[in-house]
Amino acid sequence: PRPGSSPALQAWVDEIAERARSRLGTGRVADYIPALADQDPERFGLALCTNDGNLYTAGDAGMPFSIQSLSKVLLLSLALRTHGDVLWRRVGLNPSGMPFNSLMQLETEGGKPRNPFINAGAIVVADHLVSAFATPSKHLQDIARTLSGNPRVLIDHEVLGSEWRHRARNAAAAYLMKAFGNLDNEVDEVLETYFACCALRMSCRDLAVALNYLAADGRALTTGERFVPPAMAQRINALMFTSGMYDAAGDFAYRVGLPAKSGVGGGIVAIVPGQMSICAWSPALDASGNSVAAQYALERVAEGLGRWSPGAT
Numbered sequence: 001p002r003p004g005s006s007p008a009l010q011a012w013v014d015e016i017a018e019r020a021r022s023r024l025g026t027g028r029v030a031d032y033i034p035a036l037a038d039q040d041p042e043r044f045g046l047a048l049c050t051n052d053g054n055l056y057t058a059g060d061a062g063m064p065f066s067i068q069s070l071s072k073v074l075l076l077s078l079a080l081r082t083h084g085d086v087l088w089r090r091v092g093l094n095p096s097g098m099p100f101n102s103l104m105q106l107e108t109e110g111g112k113p114r115n116p117f118i119n120a121g122a123i124v125v126a127d128h129l130v131s132a133f134a135t136p137s138k139h140l141q142d143i144a145r146t147l148s149g150n151p152r153v154l155i156d157h158e159v160l161g162s163e164w165r166h167r168a169r170n171a172a173a174a175y176l177m178k179a180f181g182n183l184d185n186e187v188d189e190v191l192e193t194y195f196a197c198c199a200l201r202m203s204c205r206d207l208a209v210a211l212n213y214l215a216a217d218g219r220a221l222t223t224g225e226r227f228v229p230p231a232m233a234q235r236i237n238a239l240m241f242t243s244g245m246y247d248a249a250g251d252f253a254y255r256v257g258l259p260a261k262s263g264v265g266g267g268i269v270a271i272v273p274g275q276m277s278i279c280a281w282s283p284a285l286d287a288s289g290n291s292v293a294a295q296y297a298l299e300r301v302a303e304g305l306g307r308w309s310p311g312a313t
């Protein structure tokens with residue numbers, strides 16, 4: 001990726017970042033673990049990466065933050081690449097309509113999580129990776145480095161330790177699934193992998209570049225190689241569209257209309273298939289756990305997209 005070559009597109013990205021700043025001060029920083037509670041709610045970053053490798057950034061786009069649930073997209077991509085569709089015997093494909101850490105459906109639905117983007121679903125995906133790789137979180141870190149082109153992408157051990165100490169709810173989900181026979185490996189090992197992936201630190205720039213394969217039929221921008229087959233990229237986008245924003249997926253689909261995935265670190269990645277990947281970040285969240293200012297920025301991006309499509313005049 002190189003700095004964007006269109007001054008008009010850069011000016012548009014700058015303008016969106018400026019307008020999004022007016023939304024700072026609404027929402028609350030995640031405080032379920034102490035390591036995230038001290039994030040600065042005034043931060044805002046935006047990065048837009050076109051499929052031809054132009055990168056447009058504004059604000060704190062280069063500042064690394066905790067990717068949290070954004071890692072669920074990488075986890076799923078890796079699991080599908082390794083195991084294919086057998087994964088769907090153990091995880092569903094439908095929106096949950098519940099908060100991302102809810103336990104209710106797990107009990108009534110036989111320990112099969114509704115989708116891979118709620119915590120329970122990602123824990124099952126992590127279980128697959130524990131079966132397949134000797135050091136799954138290190139493998140995911142390497143993939144994040146390769147896809148982003150940034151060798152400094154790291155697992156934040158303070159966040160990892162904090163997740164571990166405050167793991168009661170995620171551990172409850174994992175034990176419930178273990179009791180239903182939907183976890184092959186030891187609960188502690190699976191949880192540790194899941195938390196390590198959540199604790200990856202990446203910037204908007206890193207994420208927009210790394211997840212560009214979802215906009216580009218599965219082809220990674222940094223290596224030019226296919227990370228996932230085209231049909232798999234399409235299906236991951238479909239899941240992001242229906243479940244990437246948790247119980248607010250319908251609202252977000254109505255307002256923005258793009259496949260997207262959020263994390264409680266305040267990041268949201270959105271995909272414009274065939275064109276570009278976008279990452280917006282600001283730590284203050286709404287009641288569903290989605291960043292207020294990042295959602296606002298993505299709404300503005302979506303409303304202006306027609307102007308920037310290939311062939312638009």
Ligand code: GLN
Pocket residue numbers: 067068069070100101119163170198262263264265289
């Ligand atoms: N680490 C978080 C958790 O397990 C991830 C959730 C999220 O980003 N929505 O609760």
